[in-house]
Amino acid sequence: MGAASRNTGVWLLATLATFLTFAQAKGGIKDFADAQGPRKFDLTLTWEVFAPDGFPREMALINGGFPGPTLEINQGDEVEVLIHNKMPYNTTVHFHGIEQYLTPWSDGVPGITQRQVLPGESFLYTWTATQYGAYWYHAHQAGQLDDGLYGAITIHPKKSQATPFSHISKDDATLQAINRAARDPRPLLLGDWRHIPSPEVQDLTHKANMELSCYDSLLFNGKGSVECWSPERIAAAVSDQQEDYLKSANLTSLTPKGCLPRVVIADIISDGADTHPETIPASVFDVCAASSGGKEVIAVNKTTEEPLKWVAIDLVGAYGLLTVTFSIDSLSVWVYAVDGEYIIPQLVQAITVTNGDRYSILVPLTAAGDYPIRVASVLPVMAISGTATLSYRTEDPAAPLAAPTPYINDAGEAVDGSVVFFSVDAQKQLEPLPIASTAAQSFPLYMRTVGASFEWALNSSKFPAAVIDWGTEPVILFHPQPYVQNNVTITTLNDTWIDMVFITADVPMPPHPIHKHGNKMWLIGQGTGEFTWGSVNEAIAAIPGNFNLVDPPRRDGFSTAAATDAKTWTAVRYHVTNPGAWLLHCHIQSHLLGGMAVAIQDGVDHWPLVPAEYVNY
Known part of the structure; x- marks a missing residue:
């Protein structure tokens, strides 16, 4: 304009x-x-x-x-x-x-x-x-x-x-303490951090023709430190998958920063593309320089008027790339809401948190102490962990402090078999909404790289950078033509049910945290192997045991199933109740920038009238 x-x-x-x-x-x-x-x-x-x-x-x-x-x-x-x-x-x-x-x-x-x-x-x-x-x-x-x-x-x-707290306890004093905590949740933004700005990252990515998958630190509410591990500590955190990648490149160790070496990213993960890892400065993958920006402390104090003390924390996965395991040393937590909606609470010691996730947790506190809040990467691209502190003090200043012990290690793995992880498959909504037994449309979306390793497609074709990067005229301003479908556009009618199946077109394929704007989705099914059916309706008839249409988890983002040795597929269903132009995309920043997105024109028969001040902006 x-x-x-x-x-x-x-x-x-x-x-x-x-x-x-x-x-x-x-x-x-x-x-x-x-x-x-x-x-x-x-x-x-x-x-x-x-x-x-x-x-x-x-x-x-x-x-x-x-x-x-x-x-x-x-x-x-x-x-x-x-x-x-x-x-x-x-x-x-x-x-x-x-x-x-x-x-x-x-x-x-x-x-x-x-x-x-x-x-x-x-x-x-x-x-x-x-x-x-x-x-x-x-x-x-x-x-x-x-x-x-x-x-x-x-x-x-x-x-x-309605709240889910009666599923945690029936005791009046406990419920009062839980409700006090839940009225004042503490946001805890979990992030990964690089020492170079995103414009420089993009420039280096295109020069090297490969993803820059190495970060410098993990942040808690914007605070963190670069901790340079000893070679022994790095070696102890190497996963089986990382070891296989290293062996394939005739290497034996991660870099001093804990990252897969650039040659591994270039030669193996880039799968034969013409890469130039030598153009990437050593500081990005190889050089670790210790620094400290302080440590985030969530301080909790018990008063004499409180017979019991609980604290509520809202975990936000503000990651650009990484997926982590979250845990608080020695403390079990109740997960009572996921992506902003109450669920039947789960008592766990560890939670897998990826890009865009929100987990609301309640932590019962009994013994005074400084409890490490621990996160550790579970993606093979690097081994990195970090800590914040949950500091709890009682009304007795002379009370001895607890000596917490961790539930997870530097690789984000449980220290023993007693550690319980939050289960997405077992997630049950507190107030489940009915799900249609069939869907009007079913969209198979084939996830793959399309060229360089940083060029991704959510459905076989890169989403045009000119739309979400250069900012063309927005889709919302133009009434779309009904029934137009292509690899980067989904068009629906209002009050219909839609299925999307995220299929790994290539193996190996990492999990992708897929986020839909505009409304939530139900995770209704997953499987291994080719998705050979013409629709989800057909797949349900053929393999009903792979699907749940009764009480599946409902979220605005789901991680697709990893494809380590064989192809996988993940099926979601949603109800078109919010007409407009929306984006469906992988929330890993490099994948989104690489084109891993689809535009959704929901409810074209009830397309919204945009106010003049937004049309003319």
Whole structure:
């Protein structure tokens, strides 16, 4: 669009903003009982030198800090988030897991729901908090999530919302303590961190024609350290899969940073592509330089008025690449909500957390102590772990401190057979919704690399970079033609049920954390081998034991089944109830940037009318 029209759109939003009183949010508005009108937040995005793990680099800050302020909201609130882009790069902000019911133009995906916010411009996102629970917001432009542009969202449930806590205990005192904790959850954003900004990562990726799969540190709420392990500690953390990769390249060890060497990524994982690992600086894969940005401490204090003490923590997987195991030494935790929805609680000692996941946990505390919060990578690309601290003190200052012991090791594996992991397969929603016995459409999506190792396809074809990277005219502004389908577009009708089957076209294939914007999906089936049926309906008739249509897990993101020795497939079903343009994509940043996405035009027969201020922006 022309500069005049775009400036008019900016003026309209800025003029509206002058009539709004925004919370300068280090945490937003806290007085939920008395606050009236929309929940309003003002976020200024800047590009500055900062040192989350003690190593200074240029990165994105939000209101001068990292991570960004937590947006605290009540279920049912109208929400207004005004961003000011003072970075030298175009940007957008996506509210991850927020369904954006009837407001798809505020989903924050360039080329799909909006035009990019240029340097010096502002943009107003407006939506209704129809949900409750743990969510997060992050950049959906280039690799800016890897540059720190993210923060937590906490949506407090309505008082009428049923809770799962009676499944944990029937004791009144215990339930009172649990409810106190659940009313004030502590967000814990878990992230991986590089010492080079995303524009440089992209430049090196294209020069070397291979993925840069090595990170420098793990962060907890923006704090972490680079810990250089001894050769013995690195060797102890090597997995069987890593050992096989190393042997295939006639190598015996990971790099001093704990990464698979670049030659392994180039020659084996890139599967014969013409790569140039020599163009990558040694600092990216090989050189470990210790540094410290401090340690995150979740402090919990018991008062004399509290007979029991519990703490609620909202885990957010804000990773660009890694999948980790999470655990708190010596403490079992109750997982009571997943991706913002209550489930029948599971008592576990470890949780696998990947990109975009949210797990709400309750931790019972009895003995004073400093309990290490531990995460460790389980992806073969590198061995890395990190810790934060859950510090619990009772009203007795002389109470002896507990001596915690870990449940997991540096490889993210259980230290013994007694450790229980959270089970996605066993996840049961507290208030399950009915699922249709059949679907109107079934889409097989073949996942593969298409060229270089960093060029990925969710359905055999790369999603055009011109749409979500360069920011073409957004799909939401154009009423689509019904029934148009291709490898990068899915079109549906309103109030229909849709199946998608994610099929590993190549072996080996890592798990892919697939995220759907706009609404949640049910994980209804998985299997090994070729998916030979014409639809999920046919597959259910042929192999009913592989499917669950009664009480399957419901989430906005699922990891596909890994294909180590044979092809695999993962089937999800969703109900079209939120018409608009949405993105379906792998949440690994390099895979998304490499084209691993599909546009979904949901409900083309009830296509939304976009407000003028968003059309003209």
